[in-house]
Amino acid sequence: MLRGAIAIFRRDFKKFTSNPFMLVMTLAMPIMYLLIFGNAIGGSITGIPIGIVQEKPFVHETPLYLAGLDQLEHFHTQPDKPALFHVQSFTDEQIAKNALADGEVMAYLVFPSDLEPGRTIRLYMDSSEFTVPALIQSGVTGSVAATGAKNPIEAVNVYGTIDYIQFFGVGVIVMAIFMTTMFGGGLALIRDREMGIIEGYFVTPVKRSSIILGTIGSGTVKAFFAGFIIFLVDIFIAGVIIRAPEDFILVLLVLFMTSIGVTSLVVSLASRFSSQQEYSSVIAFFSLLLFMTSGAFYPVLGMPSWLRWITVINPEFYAVQALRSIILRGQGINVIWLDLLALAIFSVGAIILGIITYRRTLE
Amino acid sequence: MGADDNIIRIEHISKIFRTASGSVTAVDDVSFNVRRGEIFGLLGPNGAGKSTLIRILTTLMKPNSGRAFLDIYEVTKDDEKVRGIIGVCPQNSTLDVELTAYDNLEFYGKLVNVDDSVLDERIWELLRMADLSDRAHSRVSTLSGGMRRKLEIVRAFLHRPLILFLDEPTIGLDPEARREVWQQISMLNTEHITIILTTHYMDEAEKLCQRIAFVDHGRLVSLDTPGNLKLAMPAGELIELGYDHFDDSLLAVIRAHHQVISVEKKEGIIQISAKNGSNLLPVLIAEFEKFGIIITSISIRSPSLEDVFLYLTGKKLDDMTSDIPVSRPGGPR
Numbered sequence: 001m002l003r004g005a006i007a008i009f010r011r012d013f014k015k016f017t018s019n020p021f022m023l024v025m026t027l028a029m030p031i032m033y034l035l036i037f038g039n040a041i042g043g044s045i046t047g048i049p050i051g052i053v054q055e056k057p058f059v060h061e062t063p064l065y066l067a068g069l070d071q072l073e074h075f076h077t078q079p080d081k082p083a084l085f086h087v088q089s090f091t092d093e094q095i096a097k098n099a100l101a102d103g104e105v106m107a108y109l110v111f112p113s114d115l116e117p118g119r120t121i122r123l124y125m126d127s128s129e130f131t132v133p134a135l136i137q138s139g140v141t142g143s144v145a146a147t148g149a150k151n152p153i154e155a156v157n158v159y160g161t162i163d164y165i166q167f168f169g170v171g172v173i174v175m176a177i178f179m180t181t182m183f184g185g186g187l188a189l190i191r192d193r194e195m196g197i198i199e200g201y202f203v204t205p206v207k208r209s210s211i212i213l214g215t216i217g218s219g220t221v222k223a224f225f226a227g228f229i230i231f232l233v234d235i236f237i238a239g240v241i242i243r244a245p246e247d248f249i250l251v252l253l254v255l256f257m258t259s260i261g262v263t264s265l266v267v268s269l270a271s272r273f274s275s276q277q278e279y280s281s282v283i284a285f286f287s288l289l290l291f292m293t294s295g296a297f298y299p300v301l302g303m304p305s306w307l308r309w310i311t312v313i314n315p316e317f318y319a320v321q322a323l324r325s326i327i328l329r330g331q332g333i334n335v336i337w338l339d340l341l342a343l344a345i346f347s348v349g350a351i352i353l354g355i356i357t358y359r360r361t362l363e
Numbered sequence: 364m365g366a367d368d369n370i371i372r373i374e375h376i377s378k379i380f381r382t383a384s385g386s387v388t389a390v391d392d393v394s395f396n397v398r399r400g401e402i403f404g405l406l407g408p409n410g411a412g413k414s415t416l417i418r419i420l421t422t423l424m425k426p427n428s429g430r431a432f433l434d435i436y437e438v439t440k441d442d443e444k445v446r447g448i449i450g451v452c453p454q455n456s457t458l459d460v461e462l463t464a465y466d467n468l469e470f471y472g473k474l475v476n477v478d479d480s481v482l483d484e485r486i487w488e489l490l491r492m493a494d495l496s497d498r499a500h501s502r503v504s505t506l507s508g509g510m511r512r513k514l515e516i517v518r519a520f521l522h523r524p525l526i527l528f529l530d531e532p533t534i535g536l537d538p539e540a541r542r543e544v545w546q547q548i549s550m551l552n553t554e555h556i557t558i559i560l561t562t563h564y565m566d567e568a569e570k571l572c573q574r575i576a577f578v579d580h581g582r583l584v585s586l587d588t589p590g591n592l593k594l595a596m597p598a599g600e601l602i603e604l605g606y607d608h609f610d611d612s613l614l615a616v617i618r619a620h621h622q623v624i625s626v627e628k629k630e631g632i633i634q635i636s637a638k639n640g641s642n643l644l645p646v647l648i649a650e651f652e653k654f655g656i657i658i659t660s661i662s663i664r665s666p667s668l669e670d671v672f673l674y675l676t677g678k679k680l681d682d683m684t685s686d687i688p689v690s691r692p693g694g695p696r
Contacts, residue, residue, distance in 0.1 A: 195456075195457065195460075196453060196455050196456070197457050197459055199423070199453070199457065201474065203446060203449065203451040204475045205443060205446045205447045205474075205476055207443075
């Protein structure tokens with residue numbers, strides 16, 4: 001019995017140690033989980049951009065306004081961390097309102113004019129982010145209390161009450177696209193190559209360009225549908241609201257751009273790896289890294305700066321951000337154009353890379 | 364050109380693979396022609412260069428030197444044209460096992476540009492030919508090895524190619540399935556299609572092929588009809604006569620006969636190789652009677668292609684099946 005057990009043990013071990021790549025990946029995965037999970041989630045959120053403004057008619061800045069500004073700028077949740085807010089002063093309430101609508105600030109605070117110093121302090125918040133509104137509210141309450149003022153505070157969630165499932169659900173749309181393509185599409189492609197199906201194409205008159213177009217095309221449609229189904233789940237089960245037909249079209253546009261980009265990227269990756277095992281370990285690494293840093297789970301504001309650098313080059317981040325802007329905040333092209341540009345650069349780059357590397361395997 | 368009798372013309376094809384430890388010549392200056400409408404066998408042991416040659420002819424690989432014409436097209440220059448007139452059934456299955464038999468054929472039909480208006484009818488025709496009509500909508504993963512092979516062969520024939528390449532079509536199949544595949548190949552040949560078959564099963568080549576090329580170490584060793592290849596053997600036929608008691612003076616008498624090439628006495632058996640052995644046998648029996656030796660058994664057999672290959676190359680083909688006894692040749696090594 002032991003002889004057989006030892007033989008099996010040795011066989012497994014020989015295979016394990018003879019593939020240094022797999023060895024490294026096996027060790028790298030848990031370490032990465034630790035670093036990324038540990039830092040991406042539950043990190044202390046600091047530097048929330050907020051605006052403050054004083055009500056009209058404006059004569060000069062009131063003591064309350066100045067004391068409030070000072071307190072807000074120096075409000076710390078923990079003594080050794082950077083300040084909670086990054087405060088921007090506005091001269092006019094309408095400008096502050098626009099800044100919130102365009103996503104420049106995540107909240108703005110309206111102090112009463114010096115004619116009526118006793119009036120309510122109004123707080124308008126972007127309620128579409130997870131945990132951030134609660135932090136803003138407690139930070140603002142604390143700062144105002146520190147000035148000694150007795151003015152009541154009235155908090156307004158400008159996008160209504162948004163549940164975590166809605167916040168998270170939008171991120172899952174993008175996750176669905178990435179996961180379907182990375183695991184389903186990429187593995188299927190490698191399997192086809194292993195089974196000789198792709199080589200079977202070469203003895204038929206079918207053109208190389210047709211093979212590439214067909215492969216990327218089918219992957220894109222599959223990814224698109226995966227994302228679209230989660231989008232429907234978000235609407236009918238999580239209860240997100242699509243306010244206008246343009247928003248619906250914009251969502252489809254983001255889904256499509258993300259799908260074609262990710263599919264091309266996966267086609268390129270799958271072309272580089274000869275075995276399903278190596279591919280899946282690399283892809284498990286990437287999909288987790290991209291998803292964790294996309295902000296789908298937890299606000300990017302809570303991540304350390306080295307992780308935020310990954311966010312900057314993470315296409316999933318732009319896709320999540322664009323979808324949140326459209327679905328949760330009803331914002332249009334004027335706000336999401338930067339996200340769309342980033343997605344376009346990613347998609348075009350991925351398509352070119354995919355065609356080049358895939359074509360090489362077809363030679 | 365179209366009236367040319369040779370549908371494939373191979374002119375001094377060579378293919379060299381460079382590896383870390385040097386270079387390997389897989390195909391070494393091979394030239395031959397294949398006639399229109401014949402079943403042509405390419406025989407040799409594993410690693411002889413059969414598959415490399417097929418890969419060059421099917422445009423999957425470019426030769427280092429030499430030219431090859433399929434019909435009027437040159438394989439390296441008109442590769443797209445060549446792909447339009449060939450059907451290929453590779454050694455390793457390229458069927459999609461997750462699709463049904465019908466879907467596999469439909470998919471392939473679109474790749475090889477079969478017109479949609481005739482595709483459905485053609486698929487059913489081929490499924491009937493492969494005896495798979497009742498399994499048309501079964502996934503390929505549920506079909507037996509023999510069924511898959513037959514499906515793959517008819518798939519290669521979907522667009523009525525001029526030339527059909529079958530690379531080891533019966534490898535790994537049981538005898539029953541092999542026979543069915545053979546029937547199918549013979550049937551396809553009646554449609555005036557040229558078939559190139561690679562195999563290392565001698566019985567398969569003998570049964571199916573009109574002409575056979577032996578390849579070994581990348582070189583063409585011999586090319587002829589199976590009958591002529593056997594005639595090339597100086598050994599002739601092998602006669603074995605069993606006995607209980609033997610008189611050694613008979614050996615000299617047998618040796619003296621002009622048809623006899625060699626005689627060997629073994630434990631309870633006399634082995635005689637002779638030209639035209641079937642004529643000689645009655646004479647031998649008469650001689651035995653004259654000496655009063657009782658014959659306990661008689662066997663006579665022609666040399667197999669295996670014997671011929673062994674004679675020509677001095678080595679056996681590996682992976683012989685039980686259908687063919689691995690025999691020592693009577694002739695010189």
